[in-house]
Amino acid sequence: MRYAEDHKAQTHQRILQEAAARFRRDGIGATGLQPLMKALGLTHGGFYAHFKSKDDLVEKSLRCAVDQLHASRAEKLAEDSSTQAFIDLYLSTAHRDHPEKGCPLPTMASELGQRGQPSEITDELINRMLATLEAGMPADGQSSDKSVMLMSGLVGAMVLARSAKDPALAERILETTRDQLKQLIEG
Template identity: 85%
Template sequence: MRYAEDHKAQTHQRILHEAASRFRRDGIGATGLQPLMKALGLTHGGFYAHFKSKDDLVEKALRCAVDQLNESRAAKLSGDGSAAAFIDMYLSPQHRTEPEHGCPLPTMSSELGQRGQPSEITDELIGRMLETLEAGMPAGKENSDKSVMMMSSLVGALVLARSAKDPALAERILQTTREQLKQQINEA
């Protein structure tokens, strides 16, 4: 049986999308190559026709996740570039309950650091988040340091909310952080 000319490229993209989702949902270490490939109806050995190693996959899946996040963010914010709108989107119940579709930082950044494999893609994502926050704040304010604190609070609040068993506690973490960050935008 002959495959279409773009079969390998399509398969490569399927692996990337599935890995990006699983890494964000389950983490890098908890995502095995064999279960990943099996979920796609592919063999474990076939993985190496597409990637040199799991580390290679991690880097490319992180790029895929960032690209997906950028598309999603643009669609969800649709013209409202305010920092408050970004905060509402980032600390939404949907983002908490669907990590496979969200920002990779809460799940993947600590693992990349622990593995001794920080990524330029992580730096790029952090930079974009800082730019989004700074651009969405009222003009004339010193926003650089404030945006770093806000981004750290966003990621930390999402990590804590996802780890809370009690849904009311999880929502309280998100709500309180949203309110406090929005207050910070308007102060100083």
């Protein structure tokens, strides 16, 4: 059986997309190469035809996750790109319940730091989020500092909400943080 000319590229992209989703949902350490490849109907040995190592996959799938996140965010915030809308989108129940489609920071940031492997892509994502948040705030000389507080609150609240077993507690974390971060913008 002959494969299409772009078969390898398509397979590579499928692996990246699946890994990006699994790393965001389960974390880097909990995502094994064998189960990942099996889920795609591929062999573990075939992995090395596409990537040098798991670290290589982590870096490339993080890029894929960031690209997916920006495309999704741009679409969802097309009509209202205010910082308040960004906060509502980030601290939504949908984002909490579907980490595989959302921001990689709540799942992957601490793990990358603990592994001693911070990524330039993480820095890029952080800087882009900071710029997005700052752009939607009044220029009061404190917007840069406020954007750091906002982003820290967003990511931290998402980590806590995802880790809470009680759905009411998880929702309270999201709701309270949304309200307090919006007050930070106004004040």
